[in-house]
Amino acid sequence: GAVVSQHPSRVICKSGTSVKIECRSLDFQATTMFWYRQFPKQSLMLMATSNEGSKATYEQGVEKDKFLINHASLTLSTLTVTSAHPEDSSFYICSATDIDKAFFGQGTRLTVV
Amino acid sequence: AQTVTQSQPEMSVQEAETVTLSCTYDTSENNYYLFWYKQPPSRQMILVIRQEAYKQQNATENRFSVNFQKAAKSFSLKISDSQLGDTAMYFCAFMKRTGTASKLTFGTGTRLQVTL
Numbered sequence: 405g406a407v408v409s410q411h412p413s414r415v416i417c418k419s420g421t422s423v424k425i426e427c428r429s430l431d432f433q434a435t436t437m438f439w440y441r442q443f444p445k446q447s448l449m450l451m452a453t454s455n456e457g458s459k460a461t462y463e464q465g466v467e468k469d470k471f472l473i474n475h476a477s478l479t480l481s482t483l484t485v486t487s488a489h490p491e492d493s494s495f496y497i498c499s500a501t502d503i504d505k506a507f508f509g510q511g512t513r514l515t516v517v
Numbered sequence: 518a519q520t521v522t523q524s525q526p527e528m529s530v531q532e533a534e535t536v537t538l539s540c541t542y543d544t545s546e547n548n549y550y551l552f553w554y555k556q557p558p559s560r561q562m563i564l565v566i567r568q569e570a571y572k573q574q575n576a577t578e579n580r581f582s583v584n585f586q587k588a589a590k591s592f593s594l595k596i597s598d599s600q601l602g603d604t605a606m607y608f609c610a611f612m613k614r615t616g617t618a619s620k621l622t623f624g625t626g627t628r629l630q631v632t633l
Binding site: 497 | 559560562567569614619620622624626
């Protein structure tokens, strides 16, 4: 199956700083990628849809100025958590979706201290 | 909008036994895909099995099979000959068939524990 690489797997940052998470589709071109957030022992919640060459589409309740998404190429989407606060601590997962199946990155555990 | 419901927060099964995880969904779409994903402690999402809604035949992948009832909007996962490595969180998911990339809608998950 296709491989999606997400980096970093873990990051600890101080309150007020920004953190960038990368999601790469290694063996197919992904015009669309998805970013999910997962709280402990809960399901995956879609945050935004990342579209190559255009603005991301955010789900209701997700602050677009806090969670900046850039999809500059067919193989790379980035999520930047700006001015991070402890409540942003969570597990973030990206997905590159083909027509009929989705492939997931390894996830990033973000801890804001 | 689509919703996916998993009514069993936790399940336990003994090694070598069979277990069935339940999933129901609600949609007005006629063309879609259904998935079961496994999330072990590593938290990597692993595709277990996939079903195309326009196919009546239930999908099977080795020890994993589904019971897909389109009219009832039910999509259960049967795991045969359970192994310790099957211990994980299992998510049922729905994807609309659009011809382009589409998002997944997940259920709340079922935590499966396989015991000796």
